[in-house]
Amino acid sequence: MTGDIAPVNSETEKRYFNRELSWLFFNSRVLEEAQNPAVPLLERVRFLSISASNLDEFYMVRVAGLRTQVLAGMSEPSFDGYTPERQLKKIAKRVRKIKKAQAQCWTQLHKALTKEKVNVLKVAELSDDEREELALYYARSVLPLLTPMAVDPAHPFPHIPNLGFGMVLALTRTGQKDTTYALIPIPAHVPRFIALGKKERNFVLIEDVLEHFAPALFPDFTVTGQGVFRVTRDSDIAVDEEAEDLVRHFEFLLKKRRRGRVIRLEVNADIDADLKDFLIESFECWDEDIHESDALLGMTDLSQLIGKQRTDLLFPPFQARFPERIREYDGDCFAAIAAKDILVHHPYEDFNVVVQFLEQAALDPSVVAIKQTLYRTSDDSPIVKALIEAAERGKTVTALVELKARFDEETNLRWARDLERAGAHVVYGFIDYKTHAKVSIVVRREHEGLKTYTHLGTGNYHAQNAKIYTDLALFTADPAMGRDVGKLFNYVTSYSQPRDLEKLIIAPMMLRKSLIELIQAEIDIASSGGQGAIWVKLNALVDSKIIDKLYEASQAGVQIDLIVRGICCLRPGVEGLSENIRVKSIIGRFLEHSRIACFGNGKALPNRNAKLYFSSADWMPRNLNRRVETLIPVEATTVRNQIMDQIMVANLNDNTNSWDLTPNGTYVRRQSDDKAFSAHDYFMQNPSLSGRGKSLRVSAPKALDVARRKESKSTVEESSKVIDKSSVRENDPKAANAN
Known part of the structure; x- marks a missing residue:
């Protein structure tokens, strides 16, 4: 079979790259695009924001999982030869380099934005008119949402949610020496960058705004120290395979995840040591990652700078094409697919063809059944709306909603309830498997009998992601493929393992x-x-x-x-x-x-x-x-x-x-x-x-x-x-x- 080929064995030197470090190198390549002068300026800001968001999720899931292994005393190395403890040390070393590169990148981008008259300013740098505008905005849109909190035996340390951001302050009451610690949690509804001026090209950071107005929040105290902090919590979910009601179990797990242990604390580099120790003690993160930075915390929020006012600093607009074949059949998806298989290449070809396929199925009186997998979809999903429309019109609709799609669990739960109310059959798949396949079938009654139209893809049924993700989608009326996909749905809905598949693997x-x-x-x-x-x-x-x-x-x-x-x-x-x-x-x-x-x-x-x-x-x-x-x-x-x-x-x-x-x-x-x-x-x-x-x-x-x-x-x-x-x-x- 393999002749004189050298045997492949586990002793081969330098055989595999470590999974976690390889991912971090990928994120460094994303960060490199933020430093690439060939990329438009605001798109570079977007890449920097993405690299920060990626790192957040990496800590929430991958680092949290490794920390759990270390806490459990697990020392078994992974297939690449790394123990969990060794991986954490190597991750920390690589992340320090990434964070340093991110800080340097933001310094460069900040200067470049200033040259383009997109200014991120300190409060002291604002004009008199802008400070007046800021004071009015703060009074109307920020102050009503703030809850300044002193922390003492009568006022316990509050819960700060995952990726929660805020200020910590050291206060002394007039005429006293004792220090009181206080927090100003920054609500998620408050923008990180507040736009000022008629052209909205001047921005000020919310933490700078709070620093400016903090004394007014504590009029009986003197602010003797302050800092900014951000927390990352363990957000992985361990599903109980014995759960009797999977939906209720997931609702419980989602609530539990909101209170997951803190696995990373970020603070500004010049924070006073006593304030830092106060945060570490309060969050109980003595053994976790403490990141001190003299750069902007939470760079994922940089995406807020990317507005519509400077389109000249973005990629040139691109209009996805609608597949020619379907246009040739006057928009009739079924006639076009029946004539010949159609491949759609997103985002270069419009995702609306998938929406149109299902909307046509919902309205077509000849369609009797639709079956659809939903792994990730958008908050305002046209796909789900089409399925609801079909169910309300009396068609047999089966929706396989995957509850274990990480960070989309709540959206999927909501859509599942809406589909059930419309009369669709909603299935949640297996407890021990995720259903990650992207397939849908439409069964239509035609003159020769029932005919199945199938959509198979590499990407999720997510209209927004389809504008930036490159994916393939095949539409086919091949009877064998339709039978195979039908068996796949039967497998997930009834545990009946598919047999004698003709084409699908x-x-x-x-x-x-x-x-x-x-x-x-x-x-x-x-x-x-x-x-x-x-x-x-x-x-x-x-x-x-x-x-x-x-x-x-x-x-x-x-x-x-x-x-x-x-x-x-x-x-x-x-x-x-x-x-x-x-x-x-x-x-x-x-x-x-x-x-x-x-x-x-x-x-x-x-x-x-x-x-x-x-x-x-x-x-x-x-x-x-x-x-x-x-x-x-x-x-x-x-x-x-x-x-x-x-x-x-x-x-x-x-x-x-x-x-x-x-x-x-x-x-x-x-x-x-x-x-x-x-x-x-x-x-x-x-x-x-x-x-x-x-x-x-x-x-x-x-x-x-x-x-x-x-x-x-x-x-x-x-x-x-x-x-x-x-x-x-x-x-x-x-x-x-x-x-």
Whole structure:
């Protein structure tokens, strides 16, 4: 089978990158976009805000989980060789670098904004008119919401919610020496940046406003010290598999999460030591992360600076296209889908086509049933409204609402109740699995009998996210695919494991096995002297068994190109292990979210005989073992060409948004020189290719430049030789354990 290939074993040196550190390096690439002068100024502010928001969630979930393991005395290392305690130490070291870079970035952006007359000012820097405007705003819109609190035996320390922000003060009463501590929690409804002036281009921070007005809140005291603080709480949820009522159980867990233990306390660097100690004692976070910063706390709030008044500092507006095929059928989704499979590429093609598909189904008297998965959706979801409309019109509507979609639990609970009131059948899936598949089916009564129209996607049914996430969605009237998706719904609603599936591959039953078999087929081809080739596009690659199989394929001579946006635990380009594997990450205007897998099947990619799939699943243990996911084979010629010759080739050719992963774990930004090519720009500029058949060739991207890929590989190898040794040690468990 594998001939003389070197065995893949757990003793291979520097075998995997650590999952958590790999994610932190991804967030550093996001932060790099905030420092990229080619990006419009307010978009750079947005990237800085995103990097801060990402780090918040990382602490709420990943760091909180590791701390729980340490508190429980767990010392078993993960597959990459790190114990929980070692991971926390390495995380702290990397986060310090990120926070420092964020602070430097904000200093640069602050100056650049000032040059553009977008000013973030201190109260003392305001004009007399602006101070008068601020005083009026404070009296009307801030003061009524404030609750200043003295803390003493009669006034216990208040609950500060997750990501809660506020001021802490040291006070002395007139004529007395004793110090009283007080808090001013800042309500979430109060904007962090208060806009002033007619053009709303001058801003002042709420903490500066409170510092200015604090003495008036405590008229009988003198303010002798003050500081700003922000807390992050453990926000992970552990579901009780024995819960009798899952909805009530989740309502209880959500309330409990609001009071999760503090796992990170952020304070300003010049805070008095006694105020800092008071906060640590009050939040009971003696052993947790204490971050002191002389920069802005809570940089996620920088997104509030991005308004409509300076569109010249944003990306040029982009209008998504509506799929041509459906326009050709006068907007009749069912007629267009019945004629031929349609692939929609979001955000370049309008998500409204998915909404229109379901709205048409809701109103069509021939439609008798709709089944829909809902993992994440928006607060004002047109998808859910269409399902409610269908149910109220007497159609059989089944909605599979996933309660375990992290941080969307409350939204999903609310939509579930609305759907139930409308008469829909609402199912919450499995207690021990998340239903992450993105599928819907519409059953329509036609002259030849019942006909099923199916939508399968890589992204959530979320209208807002679909404007910035790159995803694929396939509409098909293929009877076999309709039968398979029907079995998937029956599996989730009745625990009946799907049997005799004709096309669809489903996790957790068969997805891992199928991926291993597909990789093995390429190994067999290469071992027999043929040409093995694999292209994969993912958000994350973590599963050690899949990584080991890719290593085995590389050793067999299979040429492997991986586009992994975020976490990648595979170490590419290591002689004798992974020298035939190349990994790149694309970070740019849009968030790469689609998952695609191409297997050459005996020839170099792209080719007509390749095996091609897209999926809802990343290659992570949770997706392969603990989630209901789909792997969808692509058979229609036009759709295959669109995914393989257009989408994958464009992503592999991209050299303006791309970062190459080196063997030592660092990422090197790919140089675009005079042959710059951006996949994002390409898809925005070219017309919709859905259903255009041969005309695809006219606007398809140039053929993959193998010479440039080899040149890129050489650049990565050279860069990896001169990269800072500390970055190697951070990603090398053997080196880490030697510290």
